[in-house]
Amino acid sequence: MRMMRLLSLHSLSILAASILNVPIASAHEQQVLNLETAMAENGAAAIKIGVPGHNDAFYGPVPKKDQIFVIDFLEIAPSPIPVDKVFFVLLRGEIPSSHAGDITADQLAAAKLNITMSLTHPEGDNENEDKSLYTIPLRTAELADEAHLAIRDSQGRHVDSLTAPGTGRNDILTDYWIPGMFVETGKYKFEIVAELEDGRCLFAIWVEQWLEGSLRRW
Secondary structure (H helix, E strand, O other): OHHHHHHHHHHHHHHHHOOOOOOOOOHHHHHHHHHHHOEOOOOOEOOOOEOOOOOOOEEOOOOHHHOOOEEEEEEEEOOOOOOOOEEEEEEEEEOOHHHEOOEOHHHHHOOEEEEEEEEEOOOOOOOHHHEEEEEEEOOOEEEEOOEEEEEEOOOOOEEOOOOOOOOOOEEEEEEEEOOHHHOEOEEEEEEEEEEOOOOOEEEEEEEEEEEOOOEOOO
C-alpha cells in the first residue's frame, strides 16, 4: 500500500509540474479551504497575495517581490478541475527588460521546476511519507502520453524555453488528465517554484485544495 501511495504522489507531482490548479470536491469545501488560507497558523491575520486569473493559487513560498517572472494571469479550464477528464492550464507573463544582461538564454534553458507536495488526510493526520519533492526542467516537453508542457513566445511561436528579458510575454500551456484511481481523498498542498541554476526565483506559487479520489489508505 505504501508503494501505491508513493505512485499516487508521483503522478500528482507531474500534475503540479504543469503549473496547475488541482480538482476540488465541492464549492463548500473550497470555501472552507480559502477561509483557512486567509488566517495565519497561529491564529493571527495574514495577508496572502492571490495569483491573477481564474484559479485558487497564491504567491509563495518565495515572496512576490523576489520573483523575476511577472505573472499576467493563470487560467484553468474547466475549473474546478475534474478527476478522470482532460483539463488545460495557461500561465502568461514575462521577464522584464530590467533583467537584460544578467539572465542569459542558456540560464533559461537550464531552468527547473521544484514541486513540493503534501497530503493531509480527512482524519487530520499528516504523515511524513506523504510529503514529496519532485523536480523537472522548465522546458517544452511531453511529460506522459496524456500530459504535455509547451512554451510560446510573444509571437505565438512554440519555443523550447522561456525567452530572454525584454522580448515580450511567454505562455506556458499544459494539458493533463488525473487518474482518480491513484488519488487519495484529502487536502493537498502544492508549492511550485521555478528557478535558475544559481537559485534565483523565476516564479513561485502555492495552492491548497481538496482532491476526491478512489485510492484507499488501507
